[in-house]
Each structure stands twice: as structure tokens, then as C-alpha cells.
Amino acid sequence: MGFRRLIAPLASIVGLSLIVIVVFLGIYAWPAVKFNGWHFLIRNNWNLGNLYGNPIMRHGQQVMPGAAYGILFLIVGTLLSTLIAVLIAVPFGVGAAMFLAEGIPPVLRPWLSFFVELLAAIPSVVFGLWGYVLLIPFLSHHVFPFMAKRFGFIPFFKGSTGSGYGLLTCGLVLSLMIVPLIAATVRDALVSRPIGQREAALALGATRFETLWAVELPGVRRVIIASTILATGRALGETMAVLMVSGNALNYLPNNIYTPISTMASFIVSQLDSALEDPTGMAVRSLAEVALVLCAISIVVNGIARLLLYFSGQERMEAGAWM
Amino acid sequence: MDVMAVDVRAAIVNPTLGRSLRRRIFNGLGWMLSALTFLLLGAAMLSILILVFVRGAHALNLKVFTHITEGTSGGLLNAIEGTLIISLGGILLAIPPGLAAGIYLAEFNDGFLAPVLRFLSDVLVGVPSIVIGYFVYVTLVVDLGWQFSVAAASIALAIMSLPYICRTSEVALRQVPITLREAGHALGVTTGTVTMRICLPMALPGILTGVLLALSIAVGETAPLIYTAGWSSYLWTGHLTHEPVGYLTYVIWAFITEPFEGAHALAYAAAFLVTFFVLLIGVAARMVLYRNAGAQRHS
Numbered sequence: 001m002g003f004r005r006l007i008a009p010l011a012s013i014v015g016l017s018l019i020v021i022v023v024f025l026g027i028y029a030w031p032a033v034k035f036n037g038w039h040f041l042i043r044n045n046w047n048l049g050n051l052y053g054n055p056i057m058r059h060g061q062q063v064m065p066g067a068a069y070g071i072l073f074l075i076v077g078t079l080l081s082t083l084i085a086v087l088i089a090v091p092f093g094v095g096a097a098m099f100l101a102e103g104i105p106p107v108l109r110p111w112l113s114f115f116v117e118l119l120a121a122i123p124s125v126v127f128g129l130w131g132y133v134l135l136i137p138f139l140s141h142h143v144f145p146f147m148a149k150r151f152g153f154i155p156f157f158k159g160s161t162g163s164g165y166g167l168l169t170c171g172l173v174l175s176l177m178i179v180p181l182i183a184a185t186v187r188d189a190l191v192s193r194p195i196g197q198r199e200a201a202l203a204l205g206a207t208r209f210e211t212l213w214a215v216e217l218p219g220v221r222r223v224i225i226a227s228t229i230l231a232t233g234r235a236l237g238e239t240m241a242v243l244m245v246s247g248n249a250l251n252y253l254p255n256n257i258y259t260p261i262s263t264m265a266s267f268i269v270s271q272l273d274s275a276l277e278d279p280t281g282m283a284v285r286s287l288a289e290v291a292l293v294l295c296a297i298s299i300v301v302n303g304i305a306r307l308l309l310y311f312s313g314q315e316r317m318e319a320g321a322w323m
Numbered sequence: 324m325d326v327m328a329v330d331v332r333a334a335i336v337n338p339t340l341g342r343s344l345r346r347r348i349f350n351g352l353g354w355m356l357s358a359l360t361f362l363l364l365g366a367a368m369l370s371i372l373i374l375v376f377v378r379g380a381h382a383l384n385l386k387v388f389t390h391i392t393e394g395t396s397g398g399l400l401n402a403i404e405g406t407l408i409i410s411l412g413g414i415l416l417a418i419p420p421g422l423a424a425g426i427y428l429a430e431f432n433d434g435f436l437a438p439v440l441r442f443l444s445d446v447l448v449g450v451p452s453i454v455i456g457y458f459v460y461v462t463l464v465v466d467l468g469w470q471f472s473v474a475a476a477s478i479a480l481a482i483m484s485l486p487y488i489c490r491t492s493e494v495a496l497r498q499v500p501i502t503l504r505e506a507g508h509a510l511g512v513t514t515g516t517v518t519m520r521i522c523l524p525m526a527l528p529g530i531l532t533g534v535l536l537a538l539s540i541a542v543g544e545t546a547p548l549i550y551t552a553g554w555s556s557y558l559w560t561g562h563l564t565h566e567p568v569g570y571l572t573y574v575i576w577a578f579i580t581e582p583f584e585g586a587h588a589l590a591y592a593a594a595f596l597v598t599f600f601v602l603l604i605g606v607a608a609r610m611v612l613y614r615n616a617g618a619q620r621h622s
Binding site: 002003004006007008010011012013014015017018019020021024025028091092095096098099100103112114115116117118119121122123124125126127128129130132133134176179180183207209210212213230233234236237238239240243244265268269272284287288291294295298299301302303305306 | 346349350353354356357358359360361363364365367368370371374375419420421423424426427428430431436439440442443444445446447448449450451452453454455457458460461462482485486489513514515518536539540542543544545546549550572575576579580590594597598601602604605606609
């Protein structure tokens with residue numbers, strides 16, 4: 001009993017740090033929450049106001065004249081880029097996992113699986129570098145004009161393709177970052193399925209692919225769902241790669257898939273310097289409110305995924321520590 | 324499951340010509356598509372690795388390791404030093420609470436604290452790193468007046484690393500057979516001694532893997548450092564607070580958008596170093612695990 005009492009406080013630091021993050025961000029952002037109200041989430045005007053004027057009192061808070069903070073464009077940008085990323089990443093992740101688990105010669109399997117797991121460790125700023133140096137010129141010169149011309153009949157595919165910085169580029173880079181996570185997790189789940197079901201299906205005359213598709217894949221349905229949700233959380237909070245390829249639009253709703261956007265996470269990095277110009281501090285507090293909203297979204301997303309896993313009886317997956 | 328089994332059987336026991344053709348197409352197409360997804364993923368990843376390693380290798384020279392940054396040229400000695408200091412600092416800060424939480428979750432799973440702690444830790448993994456960075460910025464950098472500093476940056480990285488260390492050490496401790504604990508208790512050894520002297524040494528390779536993994540995440544992080552570490556072109560003078568510090572990932576992000584060849588070369592060199600280090604740690608962590616698995620199989 002003594003030992004347990006001894007390490008419990010130390011262990012609690014892990015849980016407390018999450019609570020402390022939420023509470024302190026909340027306290028810091030509270031004046032902004034009161035000043036902005038619900039308009040924060042549904043308006044599209046991030047405006048620091050006249051920074052050379054004298055501060056005025058509004059809603060009981062001291063702000064610069066004309067200041068208003070609405071982040072609808074951030075919420076839209078974050079959700080759309082994540083949606084694109086997940087729509088691309090799930091089929092690719094599951095397909096790659098199937099190929100890794102059954103498709104390649106057994107000799108190569110550990111090596112290629114190892115390769116995919118290592119890819120999950122590549123830092124996001126390196127993905128950003130790749131997107132900035134190689135992907136954006138390639139997309140803006142070759143792919144986007146072609147897509148706008150040939151696939152213009154699909155909604156949001158038509159129109160100006162811009163400079164290559166934007167929603168679709170963002171989605172592509174994000175999907176590349178989360179595909180290894182989904183692929184590694186689903187592969188591990190596929191490999192650890194009981195062999196009996198597979199043998200039964202094979203004995204009935206099913207081919208290896210039919211077994212994989214109709215027997216194994218439905219068996220790991222929950223893992224696919226949970227890893228998708230967790231990967232969604234990753235994409236929602238991704239900062240550096242998005243910062244380098246999104247175009248960092250301000251107060252701007254996308255009108256096609258090539259439009260520059262900002263996400264909540266990248267906006268915090270790109271705007272803190274200018275927010276510090278606001279002598280009342282309301283801009284910095286509003287950025288804290290952005291961080292708070294982002295934190296809340298990621299807590300909800302991750303919480304749902306965790307509860308899904310706990311209650312599905314799937315003890316925590318041991319597929320890499322990112323889970 | 325039932326529906327699936329019937330589907331498969333129906334396809335197998337009635338092998339009409341059309342059906343067998345459809346099966347063939349379905350099988351061929353299925354393998355083709357799954358191979359295609361893997362090949363595309365592999366191609367994109369190889370493109371990233373080639374970009375980083377080829378251009379990075381061209382940019383690497385002795386000066387990178389021996390000189391500090393001057394504006395956007397010079398070397399990366401300050402950034403290499405800074406990255407090592409804040410990453411190691413973060414890991415050292417994260418090990419005691421992370422390991423304690425792992426021990427608690429593995430050994431004392433009966434009370435109300437363990438499930439709560441596990442849930443909070445699992446959710447903390449998913450909290451975006453920029454949120455953690457901004458939290459450290461408003462609390463330590465601004466409110467406590469530490470300014471951009473090694474201490475603030477290390478604490479930001481420590482908070483990020485906590486759940487990884489917690490998770491991996493819990494998993495590693497759970498793999499220690501329960502019979503060993505029972506044997507210890509039967510000999511009259513207290514729980515604390517059983518954990519520290521029997522379970523912990525056996526779980527050490529797993530724990531070490533987790534620590535290495537957290538280290539590789541810390542080395543590759545950028546977002547939580549931008550407003551906690553700041554940037555400095557000079558070597559660290561030993562102050563924990565009130566002194567900004569350089570780090571490699573900043574160079575990648577900030578120098579690649581500069582219009583100078585020299586700045587780009589430094590960015591590629593930094594990308595080479597960071598990626599190489601992260602992949603190296605990844606390989607080392609796997610080797611620790613495999614070697615341990617091998618040793619257990621032989622004994």
C-alpha cells in the first residue's frame with residue numbers, strides 16, 4: 001500500500017497535465033470568450049481593429065476600435081482539409097494494410113511493414129518541406145489545371161486553380177501523413193486475427209483475396225473505425241505541414257478545392273506575431289480561444305475513439321505507441 | 324459474420340461461368356487495387372526520403388557541424404545543440420511521471436484512479452502539439468515571465484512525451500508474467516520491491532523503446548517550440564530561462580522560404596539531420612524490442 005501511495009501523485013501528473021492545459025487556456029481565454037460570444041464560431045471576420053487608435057470598452061472588455069474575432073473560415077478550413085485527408089487516407093491505408101498483410105511474399109513482410117511504421121515517425125515539418133518544394137510546383141503546373149479542365153463537371157473542381165497552395169494540397173499532404181498510421185494499425189490487427197476463420201474460409205474454397213475481403217476485413221472493422229477517428233484527430237491538429245502548404249488564407253471561405261485556407265492549428269502559429277501588436281491583449285486571448293476550441297474538438301474526437309475501443313472489448317491496441 | 328460466410332459459400336458452391344468470371348475479376352481487381360495503394364504510398368514516401376537525403380547530403384559539410392548560424396547562412400551547431408538540449412531535457416522531465424503512470428496502470432488497475440488516468444493519458448496523446456505549445460506560452464513564457472527559454476521548451480516537449488512513455492511502459496510491464504509477481508509475493512516481498520526489482524528490469528527493453536520513441540517525436544517537433552524556444556543564432560550559455568535557443572526543425576520551416584540558396588542548403592541539411600536521427604531512433608527502438616524477444620525465446 002505504501003508504494004502505491006508513493007507513486008500515485010507522480011502518476012497523476014500525466015492526467016493532471018491535460019486538465020491543467022484545458023483549465024489554464026480557459027482562464028486565459030475567458031475575457032475573449034466573453035467578448036466574442038457565439039459570434040466567434042459563426043462569423044467570418046478576424047480583425048485586430050485599428051491598432052493605432054485608443055483602446056475602447058466594449059462588452060466590458062478593453063479592445064482596439066473595430067476589433068472583431070470570428071473564426072468560421074478556420075473551422076471550415078480545418079474540417080474540409082481533414083475530410084479530404086480522411087477520404088483519401090482510409091481506402092489507401094486499408095488497401096496498403098491488406099497488401100502488407102497478405103499480398104507480398106512472406107520474406108518481405110516484416111521489412112515493408114517496418115518501412116511503413118518508420119514512415120509514421122517522419123516529422124510533420126519534413127512533410128511540409130516536401131509539399132512546399134516538390135508537391136506544390138507539380139500540382140499547380142500539371143495536375144490542378146488538368147483536373148479543372150477534365151473534371152470541371154464535379155462540384156468544386158472547376159475554377160481558378162491558383163498557385164498550388166490550398167485545400168486539396170493540404171488534404172493530400174495530411175492524408176500522406178495519416179496513411180502510415182492507419183496502414184500499420186490495420187495490418188497489425190489483420191495479422192493477429194485468429195487463424196481458424198481464415199483456414200475455414202480457405203477450406204470452403206474461397207481464394208486468398210476473398211478470405212481477406214469477406215472474412216478478415218469485417219473482423220477488424222472496429223480497428224479500422226477507431227484508427228480512422230484517431231487519424232482524424234491527428235489531421236485536425238496538424239500544424240507545420242499545413243502551415244507550409246495551405247496558403248494561410250484570412251477571412252476567406254473556400255469556393256473550390258484549390259482555394260487557399262487556414263486551419264486552427266496553423267493559424268495560431270501564423271498569427272501570434274501580429275496578435276502581439278494588440279496592446280489590449282485581446283488578440284492573443286482570442287488565439288487562446290482558438291486553441292481552446294481546437295483542444296475541445298480533439299478531446300471529443302479522441303474521447304469517442306477511446307470509448308469505442310474500451311467498450312468494444314478491444315483492449316488498447318498495441319500497434320505502435322501513437323495509438 | 325453470417326452474411327459474409329453465406330456470400331462466400333454461395334459464390335463457391337454454384338460455379339456458373341458468369342460467377343466464376345466475376346470472381347476472377349473481383350480477385351484480380353482487388354489485388355491490383357491494394358497493390359496500387361501500397362505502391363503509391365511507397366512512391367510518395369520514397370520521394371520524400373530521396374528529397375531529404377539527396378539534397379540534404381549535398382548540403383552537408385563540416386561547417387554545418389562546427390559553425391553557428393549567421394543570419395541565414397553559416398552552420399547549424401547552435402541548432403543541433405539546442406535540439407539535443409531541449410529534447411533530452413523534455414525526456415528527462417517526462418520519464419519520472421510517465422514511468423510512474425505506466426507502473427500505476429499496470430500494477431494497480433483496481434481503483435478508480437487507473438481508468439481515469441488511462442483515459443486522460445490516451446486523450447492527451449491526441450491533443451495537438453500546438454495547443455500544448457500555446458498553453459506553455461501563455462503560462463510559463465508570458466505569465467511566469469520565463470520568456471523563450473530552454474525550460475519552457477523542455478516542459479512543452481515533456482508534456483507531449485508523457486502519454487507515450489506512460490503507454491509503452493504500461494504495455495511492457497503487463498507482459499511480465501504474473502507468476503513472477505506471485506512468486507515474489509509468496510516470498511514475502513512487498514509490492515514496491517516486486518515492481519522495482521523484478522518487473523521493472525524485465526520490462527526495461529519495452530520501456531526503453533517507449534523512451535526512444537518519445538525522443539524521436541521530441542526531436543521532430545516544431546509547432547510547440549516556435550513560441551516556447553524562440554530562435555537563437557548563438558550557442559546556449561546555460562541559462563534555463565530568459566534565453567531563447569535554436570533548434571533544427573525551425574531551420575527547416577523558416578529557412579526554406581528565404582530567397583537565398585545558402586538558406587535552402589541549411590534547411591535541407593537540417594531536414595537531413597532530423598530525419599536521419601528520427602529514423603535511426605526508430606530502427607534502434609525496433610532492435611531493442613527484437614533482441615529482447617530473441618533473448619526471451621532462447622532462454
